[in-house]
Amino acid sequence: MKKQNAAAKRNASSKNASESAKVAIRQLPTGVRGLDEILGGGIPEFSFNIIAGTPGCGKTTLAHQLVFANATAAKPALYFTVLGEPAMKMLRYQQQFSFFDESKLGKSIRLFNLADVVMEQDLDAVLAEIIKQVTNVSPGIVVVDSFRTVVRKVTNGASEADLQNFIQRLAQFLTSWEATTFLVGEYAESEIRDNPLFTIADGLLWLWQVTERNSVVRKMQIMKLRGQASVPGLHTIRISDDGLQSFPRTLGMTGKKARKGRRKRLSTGIPELDTMMGGGILEGDSLLVAGPSGTGKSALATHFIDEGLRQGESAIMALFEERPEGYTARAQGFGLDLRTPQTSGKLEMLYLRPLDLSVDETMQAILDAIERTGAKRLVIDSLMGFEMALAPGFRADFRESLYRMIGALTGAGVTILSTVEVEDSFQAMPLSHYAISFLTDDILRMRYVEIDGQIRKVMVVMKMRGGNHSKDIREYVITNRGVVVISPPQTDYTGLTTGIPTRVGKREEAPPEAKATKSRERS
Amino acid sequence: MRDFAARLITHEARARGVNFEAPIAFAVLDEMRNHLTTLMGNGGHRALLMRALALAGAEVPWLRGIRVAADGSLEGSGSHAESIDHDERTEGGVVLIAQLMGLLVAFIGEKLTLQLVREVWPKLPDKDLNFKI
Numbered sequence: 188m189k190k191q192n193a194a195a196k197r198n199a200s201s202k203n204a205s206e207s208a209k210v211a212i213r214q215l216p217t218g219v220r221g222l223d224e225i226l227g228g229g230i231p232e233f234s235f236n237i238i239a240g241t242p243g244c245g246k247t248t249l250a251h252q253l254v255f256a257n258a259t260a261a262k263p264a265l266y267f268t269v270l271g272e273p274a275m276k277m278l279r280y281q282q283q284f285s286f287f288d289e290s291k292l293g294k295s296i297r298l299f300n301l302a303d304v305v306m307e308q309d310l311d312a313v314l315a316e317i318i319k320q321v322t323n324v325s326p327g328i329v330v331v332d333s334f335r336t337v338v339r340k341v342t343n344g345a346s347e348a349d350l351q352n353f354i355q356r357l358a359q360f361l362t363s364w365e366a367t368t369f370l371v372g373e374y375a376e377s378e379i380r381d382n383p384l385f386t387i388a389d390g391l392l393w394l395w396q397v398t399e400r401n402s403v404v405r406k407m408q409i410m411k412l413r414g415q416a417s418v419p420g421l422h423t424i425r426i427s428d429d430g431l432q433s434f435p436r437t438l439g440m441t442g443k444k445a446r447k448g449r450r451k452r453l454s455t456g457i458p459e460l461d462t463m464m465g466g467g468i469l470e471g472d473s474l475l476v477a478g479p480s481g482t483g484k485s486a487l488a489t490h491f492i493d494e495g496l497r498q499g500e501s502a503i504m505a506l507f508e509e510r511p512e513g514y515t516a517r518a519q520g521f522g523l524d525l526r527t528p529q530t531s532g533k534l535e536m537l538y539l540r541p542l543d544l545s546v547d548e549t550m551q552a553i554l555d556a557i558e559r560t561g562a563k564r565l566v567i568d569s570l571m572g573f574e575m576a577l578a579p580g581f582r583a584d585f586r587e588s589l590y591r592m593i594g595a596l597t598g599a600g601v602t603i604l605s606t607v608e609v610e611d612s613f614q615a616m617p618l619s620h621y622a623i624s625f626l627t628d629d630i631l632r633m634r635y636v637e638i639d640g641q642i643r644k645v646m647v648v649m650k651m652r653g654g655n656h657s658k659d660i661r662e663y664v665i666t667n668r669g670v671v672v673i674s675p676p677q678t679d680y681t682g683l684t685t686g687i688p689t690r691v692g693k694r695e696e697a698p699p700e701a702k703a704t705k706s707r708e709r710s
Numbered sequence: 711m712r713d714f715a716a717r718l719i720t721h722e723a724r725a726r727g728v729n730f731e732a733p734i735a736f737a738v739l740d741e742m743r744n745h746l747t748t749l750m751g752n753g754g755h756r757a758l759l760m761r762a763l764a765l766a767g768a769e770v771p772w773l774r775g776i777r778v779a780a781d782g783s784l785e786g787s788g789s790h791a792e793s794i795d796h797d798e799r800t801e802g803g804v805v806l807i808a809q810l811m812g813l814l815v816a817f818i819g820e821k822l823t824l825q826l827v828r829e830v831w832p833k834l835p836d837k838d839l840n841f842k843i
Contacts, residue, residue, distance in 0.1 A: 274750045275758075278818045289821050293829050300751035 212414050215328075215367055218256025218286060219249060221433035221551075225407070225422055227415040230390065232367055234413065235358045237334075237384060239374040240394030244405055245424060245431050246371045247277065248284065249394070250330045252430050253369060255286050258295040262327030265320060265366075267301045270336040274298050277332075284430045297324055305337050310353040313337060317357065321364055328367050335372030338384075351383040358387050379410075389413040394424070402543040402578040407433055423545040423581075434547030438554075438595065450653070453564070453602055456494030457487070459672035460631075460646070463661065468629060469653040470563075473593050473603040478633030482644055483665045484606040485509065486521065487633075488566040490669055491604045493523040495564040496533055502564040503556045503601075504536045505549065507572030511536035521669035535560055543578035546588035550595060557601060565596060567605040590626045597628075611635050611686055628652040633663075636686050641698060645683055646672070660684070664699045673699050711815075715807035717838045721831060735803020736784055739810065743782050745830050755782045762810040770802040815841065 214229030223229045230236065230253070238246045250266075258264035268274045278298075281287050292298070297320075304316045321329060331337060338350065361368045370384070376393075379385050391411040397404050405424045409417040423434045452467035461467040468474050468491075476484045492502045506514060511529075514536065518525045528534035535556045539549055553565065567573060574585050581588065596603055605627070611634050630649040635642050644663055648656040660683045663672045679692030715735075722741070723734045739759070746755040760778050767774040772794045777785040794802070814823040824839050837843075 268750075273754055275754060275817050278822055282819060282822065289825060292822065293825055298749050300747070300749060300754065302751035302753060303747075306753075 214415075215253075216256050217249075218252035219431045219433055220429075221422070221435050221438070222407075222431075224437070225409060225418045225433060225435045226412060227417045230367060231412070231414050233362050233365055234389040235362060235368045235387065236370070236390035236392065237374075237388045238369055238371045238392050238394070241375075241396060242373055244394035244396045245426050246373075246394055247332055248281070248426060249392070249431050250332055250369050250371050251277075251281050251284070252286055254296055254328055254330060255288055255291060257328050257367075258291055259327070260294045263294065263324055264296045264328035264330065265324050265326035266296060266298050267317065267320075267329070267331045268298060269301050269305055269331065269333055273302075274300055283428070285428055286430050297326070301331070301337065310349060314353060314357060314360075318360055321361065321366065325364065326366055328369070329361055330369045330371060332371040333373065334370035334384075335374065338372075347383070351387075354384050354387050385411075395421075397580055399578065399580040402580065404543050404545065404578045404580055423547050425545075425548060434545060434551055436547070438547050438550055438591075454494050454498075455487070456490030456497075457670055457672060459661065459674060460487075460670075463646075463648050463657040463659065463672075464629065464631075465651055465654045465656045468602055468604075469651075470602055471597050471600055472628040472653060473597050473605065473626065474629040474631060475627035476604060476606045476631045476633065477609050478606075478646075479611045479635060480608055482633040482635065483663070483670050484608075484633060485514070485568055486517070486665055486670050487631075488568050488604050488606055489514070489518045489521065489523055489525070492534065492564055492566055493518065493525065496525075496528045500563040501533045501560040502528075502535075502566070503553060503560065503562045504534070504566045504568065505553055505573075506536055506538050506568055507576050508569055511538050520667065522667070523669065532560065535562070539573075539576060544576045545578065545581050546585070546592055549573065550592045553592075553596065554599070557596075557599060563601060565601050565603045567603065569606040569608060571608050586626075593626050634684075634686065636680075636683055636688055638680070638688060639698060639702070641700070641702060643699065662699060711808040711812050711841055712804050713843065714811060714838075714841050715804045718807060718827070718831070718834075719803060721834050721838065725833075735800075735807055738803075738807055739784065741830050742810070745826060747782060749826075752782055756780075758813055759784075759810065762806060762813055765809045765812075766802070766806040770798065770805050772798060773802050773806060811841070 213232040214223075214226075215232055216229050217223055217226065238249055240246050254264040254266060268277060278292075282289065299320050301313065301316060304313050317329075317331075358368070370388075374382070385391060388411065390413065391409070393408045393410050395406045395408075397406055405426065406421045407424045408421050409419075418435055418437050420436050422436055425432050425434075450470040452461075452465075453470055454461050454467045455464070476487055478484050488504070492504060495502045504511075504514065515525045515529070525534060525536075529536065537552055537556055539552060556562065557565070570589070574582055577585065593603060593605075627650075629651050631646060632649050633644060633646045636645050637643075644665070645660050646663055647658075647660045650656075659676050661672050661676050663670055665671070679690055680688035681691050682688040718738050719735050722738050726734065726737070728734065743755060743759075746758065749755075750758070756778050759782065763773060763776060763778060763784075767776075775786055779785045811823060811827075814826065818826075820841060824841075828834065828839060
């Protein structure tokens, strides 16, 4: 037993020794929202990185954000500008971004123009000038923008070996001086294989502008990053007044909470519907309300939100078709007040109609709003409008993205009501042309039926993942009180799902809304 | 902007222990040259100074005889200026600096321009670092 204990101690101490012998690589923040998560925590300190991509995809802006996020008077950033990026223009345009802090220029951020050396001298002179400036300043961050123009100009006549030697010496020097380096350049993907720069680099951040039909979307990929695991794949980026913002593909997937064992049921604000649903929607569920135009999907969504507000909950409405003002006015017509909670901050209506939207951006906007308000209920009205707002390139992945988004939001404890428009065929009752029913917990189908010379409305709960529900097809009307389910339920029809039912009982009930009556023409 | 330029010349003249005069204006521009060349390269600095000179030459005719040399210094500022009346010479210096400052403000804004001036003349009193007085 003693021997075993001694061996266990030896193993433990050897494990501890090997763990403590590992170098801890500090990670620098990028200053770009979402990018640290994509990189696996940040940029490894003292790494030698390339920011590559085609013109206009945000390389310089990214470099500036990195610089402004990290430069201090004690550990300044040295920004070498070359031909592609004249300092005057760079300062002129970059100061428009919110991250630009002019007080950092000079002491914390030093700009140095390399153009003259590049234009007039060779690689050795360029390296000598960089070494001279780095030695003087002792920077924590070094940027060469654009490195491509350095290499293009000075390699005329130089061999590939000369170039490789130059890059190798540059990388060795900058790393030895404890600088984290970013070489910015316009490169094409085809150059990756033959360019020694990409072999030597520790990190390779590639930016794209992807064009599809009339839409242009910016994307980023971490092609290489030594020393840590980054999130693979293409991530959407957008340039706004705050600079570059990235939307990781894993957005919302981390920190997902497991559903509690016993969840309470939330009222929809329509008592008869709650009964049909077995007591209401289970908290944290995703309910899909499907029906053709005019059946009252948005009205039902308004009830759902209003009820939450009445219970003291906060709510978010992500609107893709109708403007918030219209929505608020219609609710008022039903006697539901959505204006006051908007003013008090209990309700946020997000009208998301930017050009070339991505699902990840939408999810980020919703998650931000949830964090701001602590919302428990969310309406997405409608999925079709959402899809239309997306850039064509994102539409292809709509189902997958939606799955991720709904999973992330319900995982955050939010109960979601999404509306989707479907056409009534009068032969069948499709749930949605998206085939997305698998990603919702509950489905409510609304449809038109022809009865006694009237187009009337019926609803049925098709699916409740969390328990039993009524199988009844219930007629409802939309009045000045909103959606009103007719009681008692009628059971005198068959074939309601076809839209053209057949009466099986006696004609005893009055129509829920008055029928037109014959009027005799006066002679 | 002219008042600001005059204050810069006065500051530089005091630092050198001489009177306010045109050659000091060229010294001011020379002080700026080092900083601007570091920031925007020799080519960038030359282009900016040539533009400032062209604009100033429209207001003060004798400045049209001045040229920007390959290294960014001003050629003809000594011999040519000597034949000019003192007041005119002084005005020429003020106008040229004011035009250069005006261009910098147009391109990079007041804040960054003043920050640049502060880097070149760290002892310039804060009250003088203002384009509006």
